Amino acid sequence: MSLPRVAQMALRPVIAICGTTGVGKSKLGVELALKLSENIDRHGWTGGVVVNADAMQAYKGFDTITNKIPPGERAGYVIGQWIHDATRAISDAHDSKKVPIIVGGTAYWIQHLIFPGRLAVEPEQVSCPDSSPSASTVSPSDGLLSALSQVTVDLRSLFDSLPESPPLAADDPGAALALHNLLQALDPDVAARWHWRDTRKVLRNLEIMKNSGRKVSEVLQEQSAASLRPRYDTLFLWLYAEPTELKRRLDIRADEMLENGLLDEVRTLTNLASPSDEVGSGSGTTASSINYTHGVFQSIGFREFNRYLADPSPSEIKFQAAVQNLKTANHQYAKRQITWIRNKLLSAVRASKSTTGVGMYLLDATELQKWSSDVSDVASNLMEAFLRCDPLPDPPSLSSAAQRMLSVPAKAAATDPTAALLAHRKLLCSVCTVNDALPVMIEEGSQWAAHVKSTAHKRLAAKQAKRKERVHDVLPAATVSSERGRGDNRWRPY
Ligand SMILES: [Zn+2]
Structure with a gap:
């Protein structure tokens, strides 16, 4: 079965290769680029240009830049900056008659590059860290203005001077709760989404409101109303390998990286993190003083081996344990990548299919000896048909893996x-x-259902019921009945 395909005359073509780490995306990208330079007469393009979409790699170059930006804004800044750079590279490629081939493990970036308008703060709004603070010239929306006019003086001054970095809820619950109260007062729907302990997300939402001049719920409502319109006419290729085989390949690659000096790289990065000429820093950077959640320190391998290198009494056993941790981290990372592609990217591609006519194609790279028949040939045939606007095959028909992995029920939450x-x-x-200063919050749905059945919750509920009975003995009957009517497990949306 083949799908009719409308030529997207207004949109220029892009090929996007996504997939887990270690599955051969770069190899396929280069192969397709070579293919494009060989068969010029068949489609009119003179070659291909590979555009990298990998947060793990991009962070390395970004690190010195991102240090100038408040930590809460860094993730948003990095993707915004990348999209800005990528659209420029893609435009240059098109102008020189070359097909851009986006290759990367960060499907989240690819998704936001292809489907614009879904980032809370778009790349155009990313303020340059070196420029003067002219970003504050945006005039606030009526919704935000009216919400701001109703908050207390304390909350208003908190909004005017938001902390540079999120407070740690465990160390400073007061500050964490104050930020959540502010979000609750300004945008209750958004506040209900986040636990007050999740200070990074709470602060990020407040920053978005401050920078965009609009309530986050207003931004999201506009995004929901707008349909997913791609920026480019895009052929999505998902390079996939079965988990058992992928893990085996990832482990081999980890061993090779160790042989090729991964430990030296970690040493260099540790030194970069603690410049020796820093005034007053006598002790240097230790494993415990590095924030692993930012920039290059998120890179797989760094955390595991930096701790090993900092160990005062290293041993073969400790080294092997670090190697094992590294391998487990790789497996988990690959699993998260697949989850994102299946649940988010695939849904977005499907939701936009009515306008593009192009689905997502899974290429089965499980058996390396069959790479040319299962991957190269299939990909270049798809690419050629796509560029000539010929009919394309039905995605699940390509292989049994495609049939299995591409069958995901559509979820509104994935695209709306x-x-x-x-x-x-x-x-x-x-x-x-x-303790009202430490409210207990649980996610609606299965987590809430499990919570009300938990021993801790039941014990407290029983205790409170008993106390109530004692109180009821001395209260008028009317009060007793109204109290009983509400039941034990009272809860309200926060
Ligand atoms: Zn409870």
């Missing part, structure tokens, strides 16, 4: 930002909240 917001509401458990 407002549905996603409402799908993860946190509820306040009034039974378990014994």
